[in-house]
Amino acid sequence: MNARIPLLHALMLAGLATVSVTHAAPQVATGRTIFQNNCASCHTVDAGLAPLAGPGLFGVVGRKAAGVAGFNYSAALAKAGAGGTVWTRDELDVFLLDPAKRVPGTTMPVGVPDATQRGALIDYLASLQGTAAAAAAPALAKADAQPASRAGAWTENQPGKIWHIKPTDLAAPFATDSAGNSARVQARPNGTLPTVMPGFTVSVFAQDADKPRVALRAPNGDVFLAATGVGAIKVLRSRDGKKADSVGVFATGLARPYGMAFWPSGANPQYLYVAGVNSVVRIPYRNGDLTARAAPEVVIAELSETSGGHTTRTLAFSKDGKTLLLSIGSATNVAADIGRTPPVPLAQWEREHGVGGAWGVETDRATVMAFDPDGKNRRTFATGLRNCVGLLVLPATGDVMCNVNERDALGDNLPPDYLTRVKQGGFYGWPWYYIGDNEDPRLAGHRPDLKGKTITPDVLLQAHSAPLGMVAYHAPKGATSAFPKEYEGDVFVALHGSWNRGVRTGYKVVRVFMKNGVPTGQYQDFMSGMVVSDRDVWGRPAAVEVARDGALLVVDDAGGTLWRVAPGR
Secondary structure, three states: OOOOOOHHHHHHHHOOEOOOOOOOHHHHHHHHHHHHHHOOOOOOOOOOOOOOOOOOOOOOOOOEOOOOOOOOOOHHHHHHHHOOOEOOHHHHHHHHHOHHHHOOOOOOOOOOOOHHHHHHHHHHHHHOOOOEOOOOOHHHOOOOOEOOOOOOOHHHOOOOOEEOEOHHHOOOOOOEOOOOOOOEEOOOOOOOOOEEOOOEEEEEEEEOOOOOOEEEEOOOOOEEEEEHHHOEEEEEEOOOOOOOOEEEEEEOOOOOOOOEEEEOOOOOOOEEEEEOOOOEEEEEOOOOOOOOOOOOEEEEOOOOOOOOOOOOOEEEEOOOOOOEEEEEOOOOOOOOOOOOOOOOOHHHHHHHHOOOOOOHHHOOOOEEEEEOOOOOOOEEEEEOOOOEEEEEEOOOOOOEEEEEOOOOOOOOOOOOEEEEEEOOOOEOOOOOEEOOOEEOHHHOOOOHHHOOOEOOOOEEEOOOOOEEEEEEOOOOOOOOOOOOHHHOOOEEEEEOOOOOOOOOOOOEEEEEEEEOOEEEEEEEEEEEOOEOOOOEEOOOEEEEEEOOOOOEEEEEOOOOEEEEEEEOO
């Protein structure tokens, strides 16, 4: 694999495939748009490219299930393939309606509930037939690429180890082949626990079959969970702080809920804000509520004209509570198809969408946007952040921070993911540049005017680690399980783990060192031990939160476990 590029772009670059379209062109065209907006960040449709996070879909109709060689399929799908299951149009229709129901253990998070859209998508997939050459476009490959290196691999993870990756350490583009190496999730071995720093213990705080992805502590200590896959917000309550006594459903019927925030801050919030895939709602809330007291109110009806690609929206409020900040990840990997110029003069476009703001399907994507708390007064806060997840406002300084999942298909060790303070009006490079003024070779010469305008991020993380949730550690008043004082103000980050790397990396929680509210550039392994082999894992940290008693809660969205880490032996 060398790039996440849709079919038409691949054909234009290299003539990789001869496609036979067997259904009405308008339906196929509609299906292609649905694919590009919802599927292209995980699946290629080009027979000349290796699998991405999901298996390649060229020729999928009529292919045996689990039929892509070398892809790390779930046990259920591998069994189906071994039993002779073939991806017919009917099978795809059932799968796309509810992926997790049809194939337990799939990592595909959501389906296509609309029957008309589902039919158009299947028509498009059915059109991807023919013969293909294995050649790749010269601009997207390197003849002397080296095999995967074990440097930075999961085998090096060890609580206490300190990492410091510098901009001067960057690998060259395409120095290694680009891998499609998704993890195969297995059940946690009986009795196995994550490994944590010496002086700490880890235990199960709660287990939830809906596999929530985000956690948020309420002022009274309840823990709210975003169960994205089932469209629900859940709430946990614990009497002793060591284990949840109850797990309830706070709200349902939400569209891929992810980011959450209480407003206003303090002891008596009035609303719980929830960011969905393409809207923001708020639910009336009083401290201690276990169920929603009213239906969600739509605050922002549409975040962008496209809703596919990255769908994990996170939100936070400014320190003074007057600004709602919202991250919107990119629709594609490197915006290869948006063209060289926006639909209006560049100066006008950037006045309206920010310096370096992309256009086409990427309009107002790869951004942090700002709104008033009522959803009005929309404006661009920062641009060039491919997929900012874990948006955070530091309580002490009011600085805005994000974790960023950087682009794929440049090789095992490029570019690093990162954590950074986000400056208002700042441009962070995507899609044209990365980690400062390093130009993406796939877009060479497209935006020379932006060189020198990119902001280099604060902390570089091992490439393809996939940072998601983060939290600044501050022990609550009276905390009985407070961390040692040297942890105060540092930031914990959940690394969800790699797929675009020949040897697995991530799958751990790290501590980012802060000094006077500023990241030092160094980070330390804090919790690991969830990887079994180069193919298999049993856990994937997705979010972190500080409990009322000062313990650190870690959300594992692979095992559906909420871990509790506290000082002790």
